[in-house]
Each structure stands twice: as C-alpha cells, then as structure tokens.
Amino acid sequence: MYKVLIIDDEEPLREAISILGDWEGLQVDEVLEATDGVSGLEMLKAHKPDLVIVDMKMPEMNGVEFLRIVESEYPELLTIVISGYNDFEFTRQAIHSKVVDYLLKPINRQDLNQALRKAIGLLEAKRQVRSESITRNIAYNMSLPKLKEKIYLSIIERSLKKQSNKAFLALIGAEDENLRYGAFVLRILNMESIRDSRFNSDTELLYFAVANVINEMSDDRLQCFSFANPKQEREVIAVYTSRGGYPQELLFQSEQLLKKWCRP
Known part of the structure; x- marks a missing residue:
C-alpha cells in the first residue's frame, strides 16, 4: 500500500483530487493534505509519503522552491505537479526535477489517474528491484560461509x-x-557423549557450537574462521589470519589461542 500527499492552497482542488483519484485501485491507503510548501515539507518529514502532488502556484513557498528542496533532500521522492499557468519557469523546474507528470488545471479524472498509474507503476518497479536486491544479499550472506569453507578446503x-x-x-x-x-585441526574425542548430553544428539548443532566458540575466541591479532571437516568425522578445521608480523610471533600467538580453545 502507498501514501500520497496533496499540497495545494486551494481546498476545492485538494477535495477534487481526493474525490477523483482511484485510490483503492491504485493501492493507496492514505491521502494526506497540506496547504502550502512549508507545511508540505513538515508533512514529508513526519509521514514520509511515497508520492507528492504539488501545485506550482502557492503562497509561502511555491512549487518551484518546493521542488528544489525535494530534489536536494528527497531525491527518490516521486512528484506530480499541477499548474493553472502556462509559465515557462514552472515547466522548466518540473522538467529539471524529473517529475512523473505535469497536469494543467482544471484537473479531470482521466488525466489525474493516468498520472497516478504512472507514478504507482514506478513505485512498484522500485519495490521489486529493492526486494530482489535484498533477496540476493540474504542468499549471498547465507552462502558466504560455505564458499569460504570450500576455498579453504581446496587450498588445504x-x-x-x-x-x-x-x-x-x-x-x-x-x-x-x-x-x-x-590452520589448526581440532579433534573432538568425546563427541558422542557431548553431542547426546548437550545437543540432543544433533551432530551438526555440535559442530556449529564448537566452530562458533572458536570464532568468538579470536581477537584483534588473530581472526578465525572454523568449520567441520566434511571428510573426517570428529574434526574441526580452524583457519586463522593475522596482519603482518614475524613468523615466530604468529606461531606464538597461535599456540596461545590453541591453549585457550582446549582449556577445560
């Protein structure tokens, strides 16, 4: 569902737009009103509408000034402008601000709803792209550990x-x-008893818990990524990385980390 804000100092025009718009058919569940550009900006901040219908000729702040602010502060906001004047300055600003449509007074039902359908179509497309992007990111983040695991295994x-x-x-x-x-390889000698007593006989959950503990014990000097060895039961492989330093220093740090892991 979508939210639309109508900004116009003329109440009859705001009322006409409210009556003529096919809001239900366009999935608009809230139509807000403001009487000028100043109050319109306050409504924008408070209610975050998806689409704004704004008159170009208003007191306090006209449509040109309003569009310039929207272009700077709300670049993703869609706008439809209305004017009763054949004014080049209004038209030029509307084109520059990339408004969805430019309607001349008096407003009729067909032109209004055609402009609204165009705007809602753009909003639907944006939501679809955003949804697909989120889905891709979730899939990527879920599969990233498995990708890293395969890379480390192929290197080993x-x-x-x-x-x-x-x-x-x-x-x-x-x-x-x-x-x-x-890299370290840790072998869980008492795996069966620990798995059955603490993890409800779930081997995968046991491996996950062990790997999580290992990863959490890493510090700023050594970062760890660990996973169950898919080719050897009971084993967990822990790959650690360090930035710079001498080999002897890295060896000492890794030994200290290993002792921490194996501490009862």
Whole structure:
C-alpha cells in the first residue's frame, strides 16, 4: 500500500483530487493534505509519503522552491505537479526535477489517474528491484560461509586452481599481501557423549557450537574462521589470519589461542 500527499492552497482542488483519484485501485491507503510548501515539507518529514502532488502556484513557498528542496533532500521522492499557468519557469523546474507528470488545471479524472498509474507503476518497479536486491544479499550472506569453507578446503587439499578461482580468493582476503594464514585441526574425542548430553544428539548443532566458540575466541591479532571437516568425522578445521608480523610471533600467538580453545 502507498501514501500520497496533496499540497495545494486551494481546498476545492485538494477535495477534487481526493474525490477523483482511484485510490483503492491504485493501492493507496492514505491521502494526506497540506496547504502550502512549508507545511508540505513538515508533512514529508513526519509521514514520509511515497508520492507528492504539488501545485506550482502557492503562497509561502511555491512549487518551484518546493521542488528544489525535494530534489536536494528527497531525491527518490516521486512528484506530480499541477499548474493553472502556462509559465515557462514552472515547466522548466518540473522538467529539471524529473517529475512523473505535469497536469494543467482544471484537473479531470482521466488525466489525474493516468498520472497516478504512472507514478504507482514506478513505485512498484522500485519495490521489486529493492526486494530482489535484498533477496540476493540474504542468499549471498547465507552462502558466504560455505564458499569460504570450500576455498579453504581446496587450498588445504592443494586442489585450488588459482586462475579459475581468482574472484573467490577475495572472499578470504587473499588479495591483501599483508595477511598471514595458518590452520589448526581440532579433534573432538568425546563427541558422542557431548553431542547426546548437550545437543540432543544433533551432530551438526555440535559442530556449529564448537566452530562458533572458536570464532568468538579470536581477537584483534588473530581472526578465525572454523568449520567441520566434511571428510573426517570428529574434526574441526580452524583457519586463522593475522596482519603482518614475524613468523615466530604468529606461531606464538597461535599456540596461545590453541591453549585457550582446549582449556577445560
């Protein structure tokens, strides 16, 4: 559903637009009104409408001034302008502000609803694009750990083809020459008893909990990414990264981190 704001100092015109608009058919559930550009801007801030219908000739702040502010502060807002004057300045500003449509008084039902349908069509398209973008981002974020897991496994197994997987290497920061990598393999000796007593016999949940604990114990010096070894039961692989430093220093830090992980 959508929200529309009508800005016009003439009450009869606001009332005519309210009556003539096919609001239900256009999925508009709220039609707001303002008497001038100043109060219109206040309504914009308070109610965040999806579409504004604004008269170009008003006291306090005319449509030209209003559109200039909207263009600067609300660049995504859709607008339909109305004018009873064949004024070049009004037309020029309307074109510059990329308004959806420009209607001349007196307003008739057909022209108004045609302009409204055009605006609502644009809003629907924007929502569709935004929804698809959100879906893609969710899918990407959900699959990112699995992608990183596959990359690390292929490196450990020496099966990585650098050229064909070059784009994926950026996911683990491999393009950063200052990063240093290392890996631990942890074996859960009492897996069955821990799984049954604490994780309701759910092996996958146990692996997730162990990997989560390992990742949370990392600090600013060593960042960890861990996952269950898909080829060896009981094992969790922990890959750690550090920025710069000497090999001996990195080895010492990793040993301290390993002791922290294995502490009862």
